[in-house]
Amino acid sequence: MKPVIFYGVPSGCSLASVIASEWLGQPYHLVRIEMMDKWPAQFAQVNPRMKTPAMLTASGDSLTESLAILQHIGQRGVAQGLGFEPGTPNADRLASMLSYLVTDLFAAFAPLWKLYDAGIDDPTVKSVLRKYGEDAVRVEYAYLDSLLADRAWLLGGDKPTVADAYLFAIGRWAEYHTVFKLEDSYPNVARYMRKLAADPAIRFAQEIEKNGAARGNGSFQGHVEISQLDMSKASFTSTLAAA
Numbered sequence: 001m002k003p004v005i006f007y008g009v010p011s012g013c014s015l016a017s018v019i020a021s022e023w024l025g026q027p028y029h030l031v032r033i034e035m036m037d038k039w040p041a042q043f044a045q046v047n048p049r050m051k052t053p054a055m056l057t058a059s060g061d062s063l064t065e066s067l068a069i070l071q072h073i074g075q076r077g078v079a080q081g082l083g084f085e086p087g088t089p090n091a092d093r094l095a096s097m098l099s100y101l102v103t104d105l106f107a108a109f110a111p112l113w114k115l116y117d118a119g120i121d122d123p124t125v126k127s128v129l130r131k132y133g134e135d136a137v138r139v140e141y142a143y144l145d146s147l148l149a150d151r152a153w154l155l156g157g158d159k160p161t162v163a164d165a166y167l168f169a170i171g172r173w174a175e176y177h178t179v180f181k182l183e184d185s186y187p188n189v190a191r192y193m194r195k196l197a198a199d200p201a202i203r204f205a206q207e208i209e210k211n212g213a214a215r216g217n218g219s220f221q222g223h224v225e226i227s228q229l230d231m232s233k234a235s236f237t238s239t240l241a242a243a
């Protein structure tokens, strides 16, 4: 089967998996999840934690967690420079960067998402969450700004990897949560985000998020309904596959 990516709107981290799929250039389908609405019950078979992104791979197995999905796409896209041969120093560097992004950078935004998602009325709790989130976000953007001072892509090199797809998806959250204007505070991150925003795959993925009439590079084979999918192998996540 063709791989299926489940992506969430608004402004999900799953944008990275759509961008990486488009960069890979191999056929794939998408399932859209409106995260603020009631989620389709069948999605629990793919990810019982009810989070996006999730994936059905070409073998029909479910795969969850951005890091795992991006590594999976990266390994299929070694020729395109999206990932690296397992066991090489570059593969280690990519794993390290992805791990930093999905833990430290993602976690820095957690208090701000808490404020956004939950109806918190207590003004003291609100201002503590806001301050805690903003401070944490600034620490990570200062680090990223220093990294990006002398390189075009997150890992250096002359092509983006799946880590760049993820940083684009998460990097936009500082302005989404109006923490700061990137241009004013972190010019290297701002330049990097501007360059990525002009990339055709990223423009496509953002159009998809907006539910626009997106035209990709030909690898996107259309949206599917979750009820149309063969989910017989979709509860793989908790056990090892047979050798």
Ligand SMILES: N[C@@H](CCC(=O)N[C@@H](CS)C(=O)NCC(=O)O)C(=O)O
Binding pocket: 008, 011, 012, 013, 014, 035, 050, 051, 052, 053, 064, 065, 066, 067, 102
């Ligand atoms: N550890 C997961 C986190 C995924 C996650 O929290 N996704 C968010 C969107 S960025 C989500 O689905 N939120 C919906 C919810 O929590 O209800 C990963 O890295 O993939």
